Amino acid sequence: MDAEFWHSRWAEDRIGFHLTDVNPLLVKYWPQVNAQRDDRVLVPMCGKSEDLVWLAGRHNDVVGIELSDIAVKAFFAENLYTPLVTGVGSEHVYSFDEITIYQGDYFTVPVAPVDVVYDRAALIAMPQTMRERYVERLLSLVKPGGRILLVTLDYPQSQMDGPPFSVPEAEIATLFNGCKITHLARDDADENHPRRRQGVERFAEEVWLIEV
Template sequence: MDAEFWHSRWAQNRIGFHLDEVNPMLTQYWPAVNATREEVVLVPMCGKSEDLTWLAQKHDNVVGIELSDIAVRAFFAEHFYTPMVTALGNGQTLYNFDEISIYCGDYFTTQIDPVDVVYDRAALIAMPETLRRQYADKLLSMVKPGGRILLITLDYPQHEMDGPPFSVPAEEVEALFSGCQVRRLARDEKDETHPRRQQGITRFAEEAWLIEVK
């Protein structure tokens, strides 16, 4: 993962990947995860996502991991939260406010207690192909046996657009999580009015997956 690339995107406010509202796929498909309020939810590469606040309304412990301190500080400032800030060493910092904790640092070196549930909208698709196996292995190492992952991916002809976000087709999702039970919940094929299609991409779909860790 090119850390400088993401630091520069946040520094320049080039964050087209950020949604100003809760992701509709989260609200629609989160019930499939069947998570209790007490279960710990992990959001890798969370940015300043509104999804964090939505999840925190339903769960007592929501944990984010984010590389950019600009994104983390913006999240708390925009919600008028004053977090407790703890330096953890190795260049990592923990921000905590009520139900939400965000570890600011490199995803691949962040150490957390195993979680029950994961919501990934923008992490796997931010990874170039060369890092996806490492990303998935690290993610699975942070999930308890019996844990569940709600994964949102994109599927489009990769040669028609430079990532990120990258295309991660069904066969790759199934290969990355081959030791788990993998089920596609939905495929939303975008029509010609979608901004990506208007940029000349011939096919563009968003997919939701439920992955159950054995």
């Protein structure tokens, strides 16, 4: 998945991964993270997610990283926020009250360390060849003792092209080796789920707590 792939998805409005409401898994499992109001929260590859607004209602410093300038501008416009914009070239920083979004390459934007991470759509957006690099970068941004609330998918990869990709339990254990991993939930889709109707024999959403 190169940068042009994601720029094209946003430019063509092919954003089926975008949720128009706050993710109910975030609401349900965020208390497990035990995040304090002054904890710095990171949402990698945040798009224009309403989850940022929900988190900003509970924390003083919510940071997003997003490649697409279309997504970032849409987030602020749709929420009627007028951000302060700084930066040069292909990377900019958009700030409004508790929310700061770094628009640029996840692997290079200069983000200060954070206390907590919420990842709903970043790891599963990565093909297997990029996941180790993604996690290495993520862990480098988390302070010692930090926590990650991670949402993943589990399905037979051979039966559906990603993204979003399947990241099974064994791979989670390998990627976050050395961290404490707690499996919080698994929600198996029934036969009426769109993916199941497309012929995928199983499709599950899983939630993890990773303690660094």
